[in-house]
Amino acid sequence: MAGVAAARALSRSGLSVAIVEGRDRVGGRVYSVRDFCGAPVEGGAEFVHTNDAEIWPEIRDAHLAVRACPLTRNSMFNLGGRTLWLPWILLHPAVWPSFAILRQIRRVGPDDMSARTFIERHGFRGRARVMAEMTLTAHLPGSIDEVGVRGLIEDRVLNLETGSYHRLASGYDTLIAHMSRGLDIRFGFTVETIRWAADGVHVSANDGRGLSARAAISTLPFGVLKAGRVQFTPELPESKRAAFTRIEAGPVSKVLLQFAEPFWPRWLSNLGCGTGPATLYWPVFYGAEDQPAALTAYCTGPRALRLSKLSEGEAVDVVLADLQRLFPKSNPRQALIRARRIDWGNDPLAHGGYTFLRPGGCGARTQLAAADTGALLWAGSATATSTIADTVQAAYTSGLRAADEAQRFLGALQN
Ligand SMILES: Cc1cc2nc3c(=O)[nH]c(=O)nc-3n(C[C@H](O)[C@H](O)[C@H](O)COP(=O)(O)OP(=O)(O)OC[C@H]3O[C@@H](n4cnc5c(N)ncnc54)[C@H](O)[C@@H]3O)c2cc1C
Structure with a gap:
């Protein structure tokens, strides 16, 4: 998205632009799987987050149909016992102490801390602790030790808890x-x-091809940069290398599952898991009529890492056993038609799902985005600071920002 948004803006301004792409498809971490169950299922990004996402005008311009998915309204949770609808969970006094978490987090002063320190300082215990851990890390591919609390605010990640969610019906x-x-x-x-x-x-390129240009924009995924998969000559400046240590690209994987029939409640939009191998489950075709009974198991951070160490068959087995635990009256194993794992942590052109800020990481995205490497400029979802971090809309806004910078840079070269 970042590369396409930048290249299109620059082409429209009359410049000659080429995109170099390691894969044989466009989209990168936007990856609609079309050979799974007859209708497109998202292997990467799935939701348009919030009603004011910067990509809405593009979606309208392309005349693409969307389906709303009320993630928070029709959610179930499992905090270790029974799987219950969210309102029932919230009625339980043991989780009440966690209600204040969104307010408490905004009060964290200039001294950043890990999600673990935050949880321990506020004394969350039992179910309240499970809820607190889920709130602070459910969307992020990192453990409570790795995630920085102030970064959650700077990255606007908590907006994901309350904002609207939409899917693009055509993928x-x-x-x-x-x-x-x-x-x-x-x-x-x-x-x-x-x-x-x-x-x-x-x-x-690795096959000997080369390309020269008056300017270039790197939209390499942060995971690829941090893993050192691309060599820079001369070496990148110290501030960029510092950003590499303050931002983390964590593992994310999805297990796509198609069943003969649904065994989950008809209106379920999302199931959050406080324990177990998957972070979230959701029915893929929520809100659509006559579509296959498909579920996504969404695994982040330590859970994705554990699943990554298993073969695809073993990972599917683990997820099926978990679904049996979550819905004890069902028989997911018997109902299964097919399953597929998509592991972004092990993808050499991604090296992780998306990023989060480590404790003390505030400001690192600005360092990463800075135009401090001559004719080489920087975009990609990890570089955006004006919207929810590391989303498709973040990639889009970063591409437009870098295109602007490239135009100014080339204009200055000419004068
Ligand atoms: C499982 C998952 C679920 C997600 N869910 C959502 C969601 O619901 N909503 C949302 O908004 N965001 C979501 N995201 C995040 C979103 O997908 C990304 O933030 C966004 O797509 C990144 O766009 P980008 O252009 O910055 O990077 P990418 O899409 O990763 O594009 C970078 C491109 O660079 C290519 N590349 C990498 N290395 C090289 C190389 N050495 N040479 C040449 N090419 C190379 C890659 O192949 C890729 O095409 C999700 C991500 C994952 C992994």
């Missing part, structure tokens, strides 16, 4: 396909080195 990738129409995209071009200077950039 999220149709948006990217629409936006990338007519662009010059060189597929299978896996960048290995980037040589940057004040007046140009040269990128080299």
Whole structure:
């Protein structure tokens, strides 16, 4: 999304632009799986978060149909005992102490702390602690030791708890396909080195191909950068390398499951798990008529890491056993038609699902985005600061910002 948004803006302004892409498809972490159950199922990004997401005008422009998904309204939770609708969970006095968490978090002063320290300082215990851990880490691919509390505010992550959710009925990738129409995209071009200077950039691929330009925008996923998969010459400045230590790209995986028939309540939109191998489950076609009975198991951080160590068959087995625990009267194993795992942590062109800020990480996204490497500029969802961090809309806004910077840079070169 970041690359396509930037390239399209620059092409429209009359510049000659090429995108180099390691895969044989557009979309990156927007990946609509079309060979699973007859209708597109999202292997990567799934939801348009909030009613004011910056990508709504693009969705309207492409005339794409959307389905609303009231994640918070029709949610169930399992905090270790029975699986219950959210209102029943909230009636339980043991979880009441956790209600104040969103308020308490906004009061954290300039001294940042990990989610664990925050939980321990506020004395959350039992079910309240499970709720607190879920609130602070459910969307993030990190453990309570890794996630910084102030970063949750800076990244606007808590907006995910209250905002609206929508799915693109035709698959999220149709948006990217629409936006990338007519662009010059060189597929299978896996960048290995980037040589940057004040007046140009040269990128080299692993198959010997190369490309020079007066300017370039890196939209490499943060995980790829941090893993050192691309070599920069000269080395990146100290502030960028500092950002690498303050931001984390954590593992995220999805297990897609199709069943002969649903065994979950008809109106279930989302099931949050305080314990067990998956963080969340959701029916894929919520709000759509006559669609397959498909569930996504969504696993983040330590849970994704544990699942990653298993074969696909073993991971599916673990998830089926978990569903049996969550819905004891059902027989998920018998009802299963097919399953597939998508593991972003093990994907060499992603090296993680998305990012979060470590304790003390506030401001690191600005360092990452800074135009401090001559003709090489920076975009990608991890670099955005003006919207919910590391979402599709973050990638989009970062692409537009970097395109603007590139235009100014090239304009200055000419004068
Ligand atoms: C499982 C999952 C669920 C998510 N759910 C949501 C959601 O519901 N809503 C939401 O808004 N966001 C969600 N996200 C986050 C969202 O997908 C990303 O933030 C966004 O798509 C990133 O866009 P990008 O353009 O910055 O990076 P990418 O989409 O990763 O694009 C980077 C591109 O660079 C390519 N590349 C990598 N290395 C190289 C190389 N060496 N040479 C050449 N090309 C290379 C990749 O193949 C890729 O195409 C989710 C992410 C995951 C993994």
